[in-house]
Amino acid sequence: MYIQYLNFATLLIGVFAFIDFVLRFKRPLNFKIYYTIFLFSLLSLDFLIWLRLPFFDIVQFSPLINFGIWCTGLYTLSILTTGKIEKWIWWSSALVFALNIYNYIFLMGLKHEMTKDFSVFSMQLHKNFLFINITRFIQRSIILISIVLLYRKIRKNRVENNVYQKKLINWIGIFIGFVMIAVITNTLVTYFFSELFFKSDNFFIIYSLICLIIFVLTIYRPSFINHQNINKIDFKRLATADELKLNDTNFFYPFFNQQYFLNKEATIEDFCKKNNIEERDSFNEYIINNYNMSFNNLVNKNRVEYFVYLTKESKYKNFSIEALAKEAGFSSRTALYKPFKKFHGGTPIDLIDSISH
Numbered sequence: 001m002y003i004q005y006l007n008f009a010t011l012l013i014g015v016f017a018f019i020d021f022v023l024r025f026k027r028p029l030n031f032k033i034y035y036t037i038f039l040f041s042l043l044s045l046d047f048l049i050w051l052r053l054p055f056f057d058i059v060q061f062s063p064l065i066n067f068g069i070w071c072t073g074l075y076t077l078s079i080l081t082t083g084k085i086e087k088w089i090w091w092s093s094a095l096v097f098a099l100n101i102y103n104y105i106f107l108m109g110l111k112h113e114m115t116k117d118f119s120v121f122s123m124q125l126h127k128n129f130l131f132i133n134i135t136r137f138i139q140r141s142i143i144l145i146s147i148v149l150l151y152r153k154i155r156k157n158r159v160e161n162n163v164y165q166k167k168l169i170n171w172i173g174i175f176i177g178f179v180m181i182a183v184i185t186n187t188l189v190t191y192f193f194s195e196l197f198f199k200s201d202n203f204f205i206i207y208s209l210i211c212l213i214i215f216v217l218t219i220y221r222p223s224f225i226n227h228q229n230i231n232k233i234d235f236k237r238l239a240t241a242d243e244l245k246l247n248d249t250n251f252f253y254p255f256f257n258q259q260y261f262l263n264k265e266a267t268i269e270d271f272c273k274k275n276n277i278e279e280r281d282s283f284n285e286y287i288i289n290n291y292n293m294s295f296n297n298l299v300n301k302n303r304v305e306y307f308v309y310l311t312k313e314s315k316y317k318n319f320s321i322e323a324l325a326k327e328a329g330f331s332s333r334t335a336l337y338k339p340f341k342k343f344h345g346g347t348p349i350d351l352i353d354s355i356s357h
Contacts, residue, residue: 006205007050010212014043017215024226028083034075039218041068046211060108066100070143073179077150080172092146099135106132140183147183151176167222167282175217182210223281246286250275261302262329268295300339303329307336308344311352321348 018039025032045065048058071093078089154169185206246252254260254275263270272280287295307328310316316324325336325348333348340348 004050004052006208006212007046010046010208010215011043011050013212013219014039014046014215017218018043021218021221026226028079030085031076031079034072034079037068038072038076039215041065041072042211042214044068046208049207060104063097063101063104067097070096070139074143074146074150077147077172077176080168081150081154089146089150092142096139096142099139103132103135144180144183147176147180168225171217171222175214178210178213178217182206185210246290250277250283251287256302259306261299262306262327264326264329264331266299266329271295299329301343304336304340304343307340307348308351311348311355321352324348 018036021039022032022036025035041064044061045058048061074089074093075085078085151172154172255271260266260271268280268284272278272283277283284295287293287298291298293301307324307330310319310324310327316327319327321336322333325333328336330336330339336348340346344351
């Protein structure tokens with residue numbers, strides 16, 4: 001029963017990941033199409049497992065599921081590597097698919113002979129099926145080798161100080177790590193531990209957990225890739241760190257000279273929009289590196305400093321704390337207290353009393 005709960009939870013998260021990716025990811029279009037097929041195929045597999053269909057019935061969907069998972073998976077990884085699907089990826093994925101079609105036709109021919117799911121899954125136990133076991137092994141080998149070669153190429157094409165690329169490589173690395181674990185685990189189960197796993201629920205748990213991990217990684221993908229206004233992903237075209245460093249144009253003048261922090265609606269999203277900064281997350285990282293605090297904390301710190309300045313000006317002598325807080329950009333007196341204690345210490349009343357005496 002608990003396995004069905006796991007499958008159902010995975011389905012819900014998968015549906016959310018699928019919708020989130022389709023709605024939020026914009027370009028490049030080829031990556032969006034193939035990754036959408038990839039997610040849909042994983043969802044379909046998890047749905048079939050959740051229905052508790054006999055293994056032989058699931059095998060009948062194998063050509064579509066295998067193409068959707070392994071072929072489109074290689075396509076998306078190739079696009080992330082060079083911005084396009086390389087020729088050798090077309091050939092390797094075509095070979096994987098052809099071998100899968102052969103396995104599918106072979107199994108369908110044995111439909112009446114193999115009535116038990118375990119017989120279908122553990123064909124390696126039967127000496128008469130040597131060739132189909134070789135094709136299964138070749139499929140997995142091609143997938144693993146292709147993944148390793150693509151990831152090596154991604155790391156080889158790294159650009160120094162490119163924070164976007166670093167984020168993307170880290171995400172791809174984690175993603176690939178779990179995919180490789182899935183392939184290796186599947187191989188070990190098929191050839192060495194099939195009886196132990198298939199006759200228990202562990203087999204279905206493995207598939208559901210792999211799907212769940214991929215769905216979660218999809219949800220927590222680097223946010224900047226959702227908004228790329230490019231036709232293809234090319235690491236060398238991503239902005240480098242130097243282009244995002246804080247300067248007079250993109251930060252110092254609008255933030256300090258024009259006192260952006262006094263804007264009651266001040267947020268990093270609004271600031272980036274007004275100053276044509278597309279990569280919000282990376283921009284925030286530079287602020288953290290320079291000021292050891294987030295953009296929002298920097299806003300509040302400067303508001304507190306401005307509040308302290310106002311309390312010392314005779315022009316604002318008769319202003320209430322509420323009025324001074326609003327002059328400093330805070331929405332209310334209450335919103336002032338926590339930042340004031342954090343960046344100045346004490347309370348606004350203590351400050352005003354010390355000045356008046």
